[in-house]
Amino acid sequence: MGRTADWPYLVARAATWTVTGTRCLTAAGLRSAAARAGRATPGRTPAEILTAGLVRLGPSFVKGGQIMSSRADLLPPSWCAPLGRLTDRMEPMPFPAARRALAAAYPPGRDWPFAALDRTPVASGSIACVYRARLHDGRDVAVKVRRPGIGRRMRADFRLLALGADLAQRLPGLRGTPMRRMVEQVAPAVLNQLDLRREAWMLDRLRRNLDGLVRVPAPVPPACGDGVLVMEFLDGLERFDPGAFEPARRRTIVRNVLRAIYRMLFADGLVHCDLHPGNLYLRRSGEVVIVDAGFVVELTPRVRKQFAQFFLHMVLGNGDACADVVLASAAPVPPHSDLDGFRRGIRDLIASTHRRRAGQFRLASFANRLFTLQRTHGITAAPEFVFPLLSLLTLEGMVLDLDVDVDFQREAVPTLLKALQIKESAEEAR
Secondary structure, eight states, X not given: OOSOSOHHHHXXXXXXXXXXXXXXXXXXXXXXXXXXXXXXXXXXXXXXXXXXXXXXXXXXXXXXXXXXXXXXXXXXXXXXXXXXXXXXXXXXXXXXXXXXXXXHHSXXXXXXXXXXXXXXXXXXXXXXXEEEEEETTSOEEEEEEEOTTHHHHHHHHHHHHHHHHHHHTTSGGGTTOOXXXXXXXXXXXXXXXXXXXXXXXXXXXXXXXXXXXXBOOOBOGGGXXXXXXXXXXXXXXXXXXXXXXXXXXXXXXHHHHHHHHHIIIIIIOEEEOOOSTTTEEEOTTOOEEEXXXXXXEEOOHHHHHHHHHHHHHHHHTOHHHHHHHHHXXXXXXXXXXXXXXXXXXXXXXXXXXXXXXXXXXXXXXXXXXXXXXXXXXXXXXXXXXXXXXXXXXXXXXXXXXXXXXXXXXXXXXXXXXXXXXXXXXXXXXX
């Protein structure tokens, strides 16, 4: 991963990890023991302790908490509510820090693009805060300002994660698992969120690709600066609230969201891995809005095709074809692997999920069984597969809130068939 942080800073970050983890475990343990003993426990709940610990550890850990907050099907409300604050309601940076970041983005000699800029952010995330402003031409815009110094912390965290992965993949239970390789695959994608110029480009691509399905704010490139993203301000945004819509309207909303996701995954190859409630909103009209494009990964054509093939064969209930896709995507298979056993396991897995609707299916359980099969038989699939799975996992909680009866597998078929037909035609033309 290169020399991304000096060793004294790495040691300091490692010490923060250790102290914070110890505090969280100790405090949560005391709360749990007291609860078992039937005693009242004043102060913060274990969920609040965990949330505070993730904030202290930094953005690389906050992402995990954001995903957990969307899983109301797996965690009780008393856990989801505190973790939900990690999406866009974190402690904002002091305005003097924001002013310094803005001064660096618009140095002397460059025109200041704003006629007015609110001092209070409308949203506050782990990497940046968002402020409402008005351009000189009268347009209202959202101004996303990167937190100063956040890049150094995140790069140090991934250096530590890579070192930990080196050690972990030597342990008996994980020997042969490419944990270092997986960290190195995920790290650049997460660190790309620091590059707000890239995010402006991704916003524009998503806006054009998803037109008619979801709304994405248009970036304003001339007004952007280093560490500052300026985009169209969209008002009237609300959190997903299933109770605000009739069942028929909820079904329409969830199908539009699924079609947008499937177009990203299978047709465009742009995978949005961060569709938590802080980035995905509804308007009263039922229009779905994506307001962030920092954690967007572009799949290679090969991985995109393989993931589409796997998903299509899962929809068709063809376990053998799913096994073929995983094997084709894998690194060299160990010579003594039990391929027949692996295929049987995949067949059983696909059979258990075939024709299951959203309320009968849990992606986390499915992925865990798939990865266990791979690990047991020494089959190492492409690490890039983690991005489509992460995208769907983040979105699954919202889908379940809106419509447990949606046939999410069948909804993918039109996009899958069209995408695979286009790819095969392009390959034949070559």
